[in-house]
Amino acid sequence: MILKMIKFDMVNIVRNPTLLFSNTAFPFILIAIMGFVTKNTFEGKTVSSYDYYGVNMTIFSAMLIAMTASNTFMEEKVKKGNIRMVYAPVSKASIYLSKLLSTYIFGTICYCTVLFLGQTLFHLNLGGRYLPYLMLLIDALVLFGCCFGTMFCCIFKNEEQANGIMQIPVAFFVFFGGVFFGVHRLGEAIHLISTFSPVYWVSECAFQLIYDHDFSLFLPVTLCLVLASIVCTAVCQIAFKPEGYV
Template identity: 60%
Template sequence: MNFIKIIKFDFINIVRNPTLIIANTIVPIIIIGVMGFVTKGSYNASTVDSYDYYGVTMMIFTAIMLAMTATNTFMEEKVKKGNTRIIYAPVSKTTIYFSKLLATYILGTICFSIIMLLGQYLMHINFGGKNILYIMLLINALSFLGCCLGTMFCSIFKNEQLANSIMQIPILIFILLGGSFFPVEGLGKAIAKISVISPIKWITECAFRIIYDKDFSIFIPTICVILVFSIVCIIICHITFEPEEYV
């Protein structure tokens, strides 16, 4: 089977699932609106208001949570049944898991890019102004990591529910240390130092530097860190995934 055809097949399966589409389009907008409204008086509007802060951090949160979409794309029961013929087709095991990873990533890239463009130009959320492309690249890089994480946990645990349950633990730690819901510096210097292990912390720090300081000094290092995390996940996928266990 042609690799592109398999990706197209997997992408169509995602698009046909309204729950996944809503989770990656409407839900992020609602979360940004709710968090921005609830914390409206907690930020200095002359520098960064609550909608600006949560516009960025909730997009980062949504990007890493794309891991949940990846597990559904990979091992949801209906999807597995429909993909049985691919398992027995003369294709490499890399094609099987990587096509689903890329299909999920393409969906995330489309959804999150549209949300950010609408957010900046219609809702007046500050995603960097003319530098919005850099923020979109950061979000898309994190989306790719999210897809890699979801695929890796499915490859290891061979079950969507189990993979999601265990995967939530490291993702929750990354989110808390990354400052998605509140600045991590408020938890003390020790936690602030530990937070450097979180890829979300790197993305958040880099995004706010670009948006408010026009500082691109850690942009390339941040992208490289995210790619290293992603490559490690893909290597683990390749080692642990066995096509016969997918059926």
């Protein structure tokens, strides 16, 4: 039953042009804009502006999958079509897990494709033969984003409210993650705060993988993202009430 629900939700996501655009073309647009605007800043450096923002804008976009998860779960058109699942003989976990897993599968396909095309078609330095490890790292971030977004939906039971409140921690993760500029320039205190952002660690791990072939952060960061995803899913199980979904 849950496989049918996942398939149904996947179709709904793919049919939504906004979600499709934001998880496929949008990262490339961000890379092109940020790379062009800052290219003079990176002149003479080992890392080009397009390589730098190729990594960071992919991470930024992958973190925003939390919004896609929220839309998949609580968007009014989808919600109306899925009300019958509340009254079907299925566990409450299968209702939110189908949304979470369908978004994760969709996000994994999208961002693996973005990374692959970025390296092969646009010649960004995304690790060369180490690209599969970068894909796994981004997949772990996508999983966390999906669980994080679903958790807020389960808690607040309303897409607008969930997105409104969720934007605060997501903005914190992104800003202190340093995806637009290095936050270490803002002082030691800000740098210390940035260590609480999962985006910061994913970015650090990604650049170590690509330029130093250093895997010291890969396993700890990936496991922490998976653990955080499990915690968010546990909160979903506690907070989700099928009657509140109607």
